Amino acid sequence: MSATETTTESALVRRLLIAAALLFLLFFLLLPLLSVFAEALPAARDGLTVGAHALGNGAVGTASRMVAAGFAEAGGRYWAAIADPDAHAAMRLTLLTAAIAVPLNLVFGLAASWAITKFDFPGKGFLVTLIDLPLSVSPVVGGLIFILLFGANGWIGPWLAAHDIQIAFAVPGIVIATTFITFPFVARELIPVMAEQGRDDEEAAVALGASGWQCFWHVTLPNVRWGLLYGVLLCTARAMGEFGAVSVISGHIRGETDTMPLEVEILYNEYNFAAAFAVASLLALLALVTLFIKSVLEWRYGTQGGGH
Amino acid sequence: MTAISVEGVSRRFGRFPALDGIDLEVRSGEFLALLGPSGSGKTTLLRILAGLDFADGGTVRFDREDVSRLPIARRQVGFVFQHYALFRHMTVADNVGFGLSVRPRRERPAKAEIARRVEELLGLVQLSDLGGRYPAQLSGGQRQRVALARALAVEPRILLLDEPFGALDAKVRKDLRRWLRELHDRVGLTSIFVTHDQEEAIELADRVVVVNKGRIEQVATPDDLYADPASAFVHDFVGESNQLPVTVKGGRLLYEGRALPLDVQEVTDGSANLFFRPHAIRRVDAKDGLAATVSHLRPNGGLLRVEADLPGRAVPLELDLPEGGLALGDTLAVLPTRYRLFPAETAA
Numbered sequence: 001m002s003a004t005e006t007t008t009e010s011a012l013v014r015r016l017l018i019a020a021a022l023l024f025l026l027f028f029l030l031l032p033l034l035s036v037f038a039e040a041l042p043a044a045r046d047g048l049t050v051g052a053h054a055l056g057n058g059a060v061g062t063a064s065r066m067v068a069a070g071f072a073e074a075g076g077r078y079w080a081a082i083a084d085p086d087a088h089a090a091m092r093l094t095l096l097t098a099a100i101a102v103p104l105n106l107v108f109g110l111a112a113s114w115a116i117t118k119f120d121f122p123g124k125g126f127l128v129t130l131i132d133l134p135l136s137v138s139p140v141v142g143g144l145i146f147i148l149l150f151g152a153n154g155w156i157g158p159w160l161a162a163h164d165i166q167i168a169f170a171v172p173g174i175v176i177a178t179t180f181i182t183f184p185f186v187a188r189e190l191i192p193v194m195a196e197q198g199r200d201d202e203e204a205a206v207a208l209g210a211s212g213w214q215c216f217w218h219v220t221l222p223n224v225r226w227g228l229l230y231g232v233l234l235c236t237a238r239a240m241g242e243f244g245a246v247s248v249i250s251g252h253i254r255g256e257t258d259t260m261p262l263e264v265e266i267l268y269n270e271y272n273f274a275a276a277f278a279v280a281s282l283l284a285l286l287a288l289v290t291l292f293i294k295s296v297l298e299w300r301y302g303t304q305g306g307g308h
Numbered sequence: 309m310t311a312i313s314v315e316g317v318s319r320r321f322g323r324f325p326a327l328d329g330i331d332l333e334v335r336s337g338e339f340l341a342l343l344g345p346s347g348s349g350k351t352t353l354l355r356i357l358a359g360l361d362f363a364d365g366g367t368v369r370f371d372r373e374d375v376s377r378l379p380i381a382r383r384q385v386g387f388v389f390q391h392y393a394l395f396r397h398m399t400v401a402d403n404v405g406f407g408l409s410v411r412p413r414r415e416r417p418a419k420a421e422i423a424r425r426v427e428e429l430l431g432l433v434q435l436s437d438l439g440g441r442y443p444a445q446l447s448g449g450q451r452q453r454v455a456l457a458r459a460l461a462v463e464p465r466i467l468l469l470d471e472p473f474g475a476l477d478a479k480v481r482k483d484l485r486r487w488l489r490e491l492h493d494r495v496g497l498t499s500i501f502v503t504h505d506q507e508e509a510i511e512l513a514d515r516v517v518v519v520n521k522g523r524i525e526q527v528a529t530p531d532d533l534y535a536d537p538a539s540a541f542v543h544d545f546v547g548e549s550n551q552l553p554v555t556v557k558g559g560r561l562l563y564e565g566r567a568l569p570l571d572v573q574e575v576t577d578g579s580a581n582l583f584f585r586p587h588a589i590r591r592v593d594a595k596d597g598l599a600a601t602v603s604h605l606r607p608n609g610g611l612l613r614v615e616a617d618l619p620g621r622a623v624p625l626e627l628d629l630p631e632g633g634l635a636l637g638d639t640l641a642v643l644p645t646r647y648r649l650f651p652a653e654t655a656a
Contacts, residue, residue: 200393203360204455207380207387208407208462218410222397 036284039277041074081267081275082282089255090263090279093171097246097259098239101179105235109186110228114220116187117194118202128191135184143177143248150176150249169251174259177245182235189231193224230297237290241283309336310372311466311498312357317366318522319352326352328522330366334466339492340500341513345545349522350502351470357500358468359383370465386459386497390471392451394443400454401426401439407462429457432491449480456488460495469501473508485512506546510534518542540650543583550625550644552582552598552618553652561649564620569596572649579652584644586613587628597641600625602634616640 008014081087115121116128134142150167151157160167167173201223205215221228243261250257258266260283267276312334319327327349334340342350355361357368359380367376375383394403402409405426408417417425430436433453443451452472459467472488473481489512492499503509509516510530518525518533518541526538537543544551555562561572561582570582591597600616603624607613612631615624627642634640 200389200391201395203380204387204389204393204458205395205406205410207358207360207385208410208458209381210406210410211381214410218406219395222395225397 033284033288036277037281039273040281041071041078077274078278081272081278084275086255086258087263087275087279090258090260091282093174093258094240094260096171097175097178098236100175101182101239102232102236104179105182105186106228106232108183109190109231109235112187113190113194114216116191118199118220131184131187133184134181135188139181139242139244140248142180143245146173146177146180146245146249168249169253170257173249174246174257177249178239178242181242181245182239185235185238186228186231189227189234190224193227194220197223226297226300230294233290233294233297237287240286310334311336311338311370312500313369313372314353314357315367315369317353317356317363317368319349319356319361319363325522327356327363330522330524332517332524332527334498334500336498337496338498339489339512339514340498341509341516342500342502342519343506343509343516343546344504344519346504348519350504350519353519354468354470354500354502357466358385358387360387384462384465386462386464386467388452388455388459388467388469388472390474392443392448392455392475394451394454394458396443398442399439400435400441400443400446401430403443403454404429404439404457404461406458425461429461432460432495433457447480448476449484452476452484453487456491460497464497467497467499469499471502471504473503473505481508488512510546516546518545520545537583537648540581540583543648543650548586548626549583550586550627551623552621554580554582554649556580556649563598568598568643570643570647575649580649581652582644582647582649584647586626587611588646589627589629589642589644591629592641592643594639594641597643598625599639599641602636602638602640605634605636607631614640 009017112127112131116124147168148154149156150160150173152161152168154168157168167176201219202215205219206212210218240259241261242259243265246259247262247265250259250262252258252262252266254263254266260279264276264280264283267273267279310333312332314330314332314334317327317330318325330349330353342353344350352361356363359375359378359382363376367374369375370383380387395406398406401423405422408422408425411417426439427436430439433456435450435453435457438446438450438454443454446454452475456472473484476484485508501512510533513530515527515529516533517527520541526533526542528536528538533542534547537546540551543549552563554568556572556575556577558577559573561568561570563582598618600618602614603617604615605612608628610631611628612634614627614629614634616627617624625642
C-alpha cells in the first residue's frame with residue numbers, strides 16, 4: 001500500500017517515528033532476548049572476550065583456540081544444566097501440561113465461539129465477559145482460586161482428601177490452573193473471525209441437507225482453520241510459559257511439580273545463573289518457534305484470497 | 309395448482325411484530341416477488357418459508373403438507389443468499405456437489421454420478437469451464453450463478469432467493485436478472501425472491517407481493533400493481549407518484565379550499581390523499597387546475613420531466629410533458645387524467 005501525500009507525514013517525522021519504534025523494540029525486546037541466550041553461555045562469552053584480546057595482540061592461533069575452548073566449556077555447562085534430572089522433569093511436566101491444556105482449550109474455545117457467534121441465547125453477554133476473566137484477573141489470583149477450591153481447607157479439599165485425590169500441589173492442579181489461564185486465547189481468536197463470517201455459510205450448508213456435524217466439519221472448521229491454528233499457538237506458548245497461577249498451586253516440589261518457568265526461578269534463586277539461563281533459553285526458544293510459525297501462518301493468511 | 313400456502317403467519321422479534329397475519333397462496337411454477345422497503349418483513353417471510361426461521365403462529369403448507377415445524381433440511385427448498393454464502397475453501401464443483409455429497413451413505417450418489425450432475429448444472433448456469441476455480445476467483449455474477457447451481461443440485465421443490473442481485477453492480481444485475489428469468493422459464497421451478505427494488509420485481513416476477521410493516525398490502529401482476537394500486541403505500545412505493553392532501557366534501561374535491569373538477573362521487577367525505585402518476589396529467593387553464601411554478605427541467609426519455617412548485621408545498625409536483633415551450637419560472641396549471649384517492653390516515 002503506498003501512502004499518499006495527504007495521509008503521510010513529513011520525511012523527518014516519519015524517520016523519527018520509525019527510529020523511536022525500532023529503539024523501543026531493541027531495548028525492550030531484542031536486547032533482553034539476546035541477553036538470555038548470552039547469559040546461558042557465559043563461558044562462551046568469556047572465551048569471546050579473551051579471544052578478542054588475543055586477536056588484538058596479533059595472536060590469531062591463540063585467539064581461535066581460546067574461543068573454541070570457551071565455546072566447548074560453555075556448551076558443556078549448557079548441556080549439563082539441561083540434562084539435569086530436575087530440569088528434565090520440569091520439561092516433561094511443562095510439555096504434559098501443555099499437551100492437556102491446549103486440546104482442552106481448543107475444544108472449549110471452539111464450542112464457546114461457535115455458541116456465541118452462531119446462536120442467540122440469554123446470558124450470551126455474560127459468557128463473553130466470562131471468557132475474558134482469565135485475561136483480566138492476575139494469574140496469582142487465578143492460582144489462589146484453585147487453592148481455595150482444592151486446598152486442604154478449601155471447599156472440596158476435604159472431600160478430595162477423604163477419597164485420596166490430590167489436586168492442589170500436584171500435577172492435576174497445575175493442569176487445571178494452566179487451562180484456566182489459557183482459556184481465552186483460542187476463543188478470543190475465533191470469535192471475531194466467526195462473527196465476521198456470520199451464519200450464512202452454515203445456513204447454506206444446512207439448507208443443502210448437511211447435518212450439524214457435517215456442517216461443522218466441512219464448513220465452519222475450514223472457514224476458521226487459520227484463526228484456530230493461530231489461537232492454538234498462542235495458547236501453547238502461554239501454557240508453557242505460565243508462571244503466576246502455576247506457582248501458587250504447584251507447591252514447588254522439585255522433580256515433581258516444577259514446570260520450566262518455576263525451575264528457572266528456583267535455579268535463579270540458587271544463584272545458579274548459567275543453569276537458570278540455560279532453561280530460560282529453552283523457553284525463549286519455544287517462544288521464538290511459536291512466533292516463527294505464527295509469521296508463516298500470517299503470511300499464508302495474507303496470500304490466501306479471503307482464506308480466513 | 310397451489311404450491312405453497314401461507315395462513316395467518318405472524319412473527320415477533322421481542323416486542324416488534326415483524327410479520328402480522330400473513331396469508332398467501334403461491335401457484336405451482338410461479339415466479340413470485342416479495343417487494344417491500346427494508347424492515348418490512350419480506351426477508352423474515354422468506355426465511356419462514358425456508359425453515360430458517362419459524363412463525364410464532366399460523367401455518368405454512370407445501371403441496372398441502374404442513375411444513376410449519378419442519379427444519380430447512382427436511383423441506384427440500386433451495387435457498388440463495390444475497391452474499392452468495394459459497395464455501396470459500398471448496399472449488400466451484402465441490403460447492404455445487406456439496407448437497408449431494410453430504411447425503412447419508414445409502415442415498416448418496418456415486419462419485420462419478422455427482423461429478424456428472426455437477427457438470428450438468430454448471431452447464432445450466434453457463435460456467436462449465438470454471439469447476440476447478442475457487443469462489444474468490446470469480447466475479448460477483450458468477451458467484452451468484454454458482455450459488456444457484458448449488459441450490460438446484462439437491463432438486464428442491466421450491467427455490468427461494470434472498471435479494472439475489474443485491475450485492476451486484478447495476479450492469480451485472482440487469483444481465484443476471486434477464487438470465488434468471490430465462491432459467492426459471494426453462495426449469496419451471498416455483499420460485500420466490502425478495503427485493504426492495506420495484507423495478508426488479510416488476511421486470512422479473514409473474515406476480516408481486518407488496519409487503520409493508522409486516523403485512524401484505526397487495527398481491528398482483530406487475531401491470532395491475534402499477535395501474536391499480538390497492539393502497540396509498542403501493543401507489544407511492546411502486547412507480548412514481550404525486551401526492552396531495554385533499555378534502556372530499558359533498559361530492560367535491562377540495563385542495564387548499566379550492567374545488568378541483570375531478571369526479572369523486574363514490575368517495576366518502578373526509579381528509580384524503582390524491583395520488584397521480586407524472587404522466588397521467590393534462591394542462592388546463594390556471595383557474596381550473598393546480599397552478600405551479602416550474603423549478604426544474606430535465607429530459608426524460610423523449611419527454612420533459614418538469615418539477616413544479618405548488619404554493620405552500622415543499623415537495624414539487626413531478627410532471628412528464630412534451631418537450632418545448634417551457635422555461636424555468638414559467639407557471640402552468642395541470643389536472644390529473646387518472647388518479648386515486650386514499651383515506652388520509654393510511655397514507656404512507
